Amino acid sequence: MLRFPIYMDNHATTPVDPRVLEQMLPYFTDRFGNAASRNHSYGWQAEEAVDVARKQVAELIGATAKEIVFTSGATESDNLAIKGAARMYREKGNHLITVVTEHKAVIDTCKHLEKEGFDVTYLPVKRDGLVDLDRLRAAITDRTILISIMAANNEVGVLQPIAEIGKMARERGVLFHTDAVQAAGKVPFDVNASSVDMASLSAHKMYGPKGVGALYVRRRNPRVLLTPIIDGGGHERGMRSGTLNVPGIVGFGKAAAICREELATESARVTGLRNRLSDGLRRELDEIYINGSVEHRLPGNLNVSFAYVEGESLLMGINDIAVSSGSACTSATLEPSYVLKALGTSDELAHSSIRFGLGRFNTEEEVDFVVQKVSAVVKRLREMSPLYELAKEHEEVKIRG
Amino acid sequence: MSYSEKVIDHYNNPRNVGSLPKGDTAVGTGLVGAPECGDVMKLQVRVNPETGVIDDAKFKTFGCGSAIASSSLATEWLKGKTLEQALEIKNVDIVQELSLPPVKIHCSVLAEDAIKAAIADYKRKQQDGQ
Numbered sequence: 001m002l003r004f005p006i007y008m009d010n011h012a013t014t015p016v017d018p019r020v021l022e023q024m025l026p027y028f029t030d031r032f033g034n035a036a037s038r039n040h041s042y043g044w045q046a047e048e049a050v051d052v053a054r055k056q057v058a059e060l061i062g063a064t065a066k067e068i069v070f071t072s073g074a075t076e077s078d079n080l081a082i083k084g085a086a087r088m089y090r091e092k093g094n095h096l097i098t099v100v101t102e103h104k105a106v107i108d109t110c111k112h113l114e115k116e117g118f119d120v121t122y123l124p125v126k127r128d129g130l131v132d133l134d135r136l137r138a139a140i141t142d143r144t145i146l147i148s149i150m151a152a153n154n155e156v157g158v159l160q161p162i163a164e165i166g167k168m169a170r171e172r173g174v175l176f177h178t179d180a181v182q183a184a185g186k187v188p189f190d191v192n193a194s195s196v197d198m199a200s201l202s203a204h205k206m207y208g209p210k211g212v213g214a215l216y217v218r219r220r221n222p223r224v225l226l227t228p229i230i231d232g233g234g235h236e237r238g239m240r241s242g243t244l245n246v247p248g249i250v251g252f253g254k255a256a257a258i259c260r261e262e263l264a265t266e267s268a269r270v271t272g273l274r275n276r277l278s279d280g281l282r283r284e285l286d287e288i289y290i291n292g293s294v295e296h297r298l299p300g301n302l303n304v305s306f307a308y309v310e311g312e313s314l315l316m317g318i319n320d321i322a323v324s325s326g327s328a329c330t331s332a333t334l335e336p337s338y339v340l341k342a343l344g345t346s347d348e349l350a351h352s353s354i355r356f357g358l359g360r361f362n363t364e365e366e367v368d369f370v371v372q373k374v375s376a377v378v379k380r381l382r383e384m385s386p387l388y389e390l391a392k393e394h395e396e397v398k399i400r401g
Numbered sequence: 402m403s404y405s406e407k408v409i410d411h412y413n414n415p416r417n418v419g420s421l422p423k424g425d426t427a428v429g430t431g432l433v434g435a436p437e438c439g440d441v442m443k444l445q446v447r448v449n450p451e452t453g454v455i456d457d458a459k460f461k462t463f464g465c466g467s468a469i470a471s472s473s474l475a476t477e478w479l480k481g482k483t484l485e486q487a488l489e490i491k492n493v494d495i496v497q498e499l500s501l502p503p504v505k506i507h508c509s510v511l512a513e514d515a516i517k518a519a520i521a522d523y524k525r526k527q528q529d530g531q
Contacts, residue, residue: 308463309463310439310440310463310464310468312439313465313466313468313469316404316465316466347436347437351439384461385463386432386442386462387441388463
């Protein structure tokens with residue numbers, strides 16, 4: 001039985017896995033203690049639970065527990081990593097490198113630092129969404145202190161070559177931060193294999209609760225120091241003050257543990273669903289274009305442009321499916337997705353794009369429904385589209401000519 | 402984005418979708434907007450040469466639900482009007498009828514432009530024909 005609307009927006013957020021919720025619940029009630037309370041069992045119990053979760057999160061990414069700093073979410077983690085490192089290492093240099101397709105949490109943080117006098121290089125990406133390693137190499141100077149490049153993109157699901165980037169950064173003595181929000185728990189991600197110095201994580205993208213994230217901060221080879229952005233009681237080894245969100249952290253830990261256990265089988269299953277969706281749409285429709293590399297891509301991502309159909313009107317027709325569009329007809333500027341533009345997608349095709357984000361709770365039956373529904377609405381809207389009509393006339397002229 | 406019931410109705414049951422023969426001297430065609438902006442409207446009117454009244458109107462639109470609804474509504478209103486009456490249709494009338502939110506006002510502006518462009522095209526054809 002299908003449940004509507006069908007949720008295929010798992011890059012935006014994921015539902016909390018029932019196993020995660022079950023783990024969390026006692027920490028709202030019986031075990032409500034503050035993990036920083038040293039004088040009674042309520043506090044000890046909370047601290048113990050946080051320790052377990054810290055280890056679970058660390059194990060997901062090949063880190064040690066002491067290298068995990070809990071935050072309110074990945075936006076905070078990105079801010080702490082980039083501002084914290086930039087301000088700490090300012091004497092060493094004032095140059096940062098990132099990429100134009102980064103999440104706004106990274107881009108806007110870098111823009112903020114520009115106002116503080118830092119120089120930031122925003123590297124372009126290739127047509128497939130991947131960063132050009134030669135350009136990255138050429139951009140590094142002896143004033144560069146940090147490279148921040150995401151592991152997987154939130155719109156097009158493209159996986160960056162982080163192991164190569166990490167190696168390059170390490171050789172040049174530059175710190176490497178990666179926003180691993182979309183990648184962690186979905187594809188193998190190991191901070192040592194990829195020479196990552198800092199990594200941002202978020203619980204709610206991996207079937208955990210909202211409002212909790214983490215920053216991995218390397219402690220050895222090299223030991224990374226950060227200037228905190230929140231001052232207070234000195235929690236999280238002074239890097240992030242504030243009472244720990246114990247239930248959230250417990251849920252995050254459990255979510256990470258499940259992802260780790262099920263990663264191999266889940267990534268294969270979700271890739272299968274994604275391919276079923278992609279093949280189905282291509283069987284039903286002509287002139288559809290997949291945005292970003294197909295090869296270097298998250299299992300659950302399909303970002304596709306349906307030529308001649310505007311994304312928002314398509315969403316309106318498929319309102320029993322929860323997905324998102326690269327079109328931004330509501331904004332004053334009418335600017336479509338900056339990520340798609342960076343890939344060289346025309347504005348027209350960017351307006352025609354839909355992001356499907358498949359996840360743990362999607363089924364083949366749902367995929368089949370989505371293929372049928374989307375195809376029917378695209379066909380209907382194309383019949384209403386003057387652009388489709390013009391293209392067909394043009395084709396006829398070409399054939400006759 | 403939540404749409405008004407009237408927008409949803411026009412989106413689900415668009416009036417007068419289609420095309421009239423562009424070459425016909427009784428037909429005026431307006432094509433406005435740009436695909437890179439996310440909105441293109443083609444609006445056509447056929448004018449009865451005896452009465453000067455618009456006896457048919459068709460549209461095709463690439464754009465959001467509000468753009469589709471604005472052009473669909475425009476074709477409905479155009480039928481039975483003289484050219485002078487047709488030119489009196491203003492974007493604010495469309496905004497009001499469809500309860501368009503501020504971010505969607507440009508859709509109604511585009512529909513008004515499409516009406517003007519179609520009528521201008523028709524008038525040009527009459528002059529060229531003389």
